[in-house]
Amino acid sequence: MAKVIRLKPEFVEAIKANPELQGKIAQAVNRSVNAIYRWTAANNSQLTMLAVLIEIRTFLKLRPDTVLTEHVEMEEPKGEAPVL
DSSP, rough: OOOEEEOHHHHHHHHOOOOOOOOHHHHHTTTTTTHHHHHHTTTOGGGGSHHHHHHHHHTTOOOOOOOOOOEEEOOOOOOOOOOO
């Protein structure tokens, strides 16, 4: 198992629940709101980009010492990668 850094679930839910926050994040990373929503559905590692974390912290008025990410165990894929 590999450890990866992911956005904490409460912040993923805050993004999903707030279209304005989705728009601010989308603008900060030059992506569509649909892309941001897809990232939240999978708690994609893209959500740990500095620009995203800054937008979350600013929008939710969080203290500088609030931890937004966590380390989680991820199972490594089994089998061979598909041939493209």
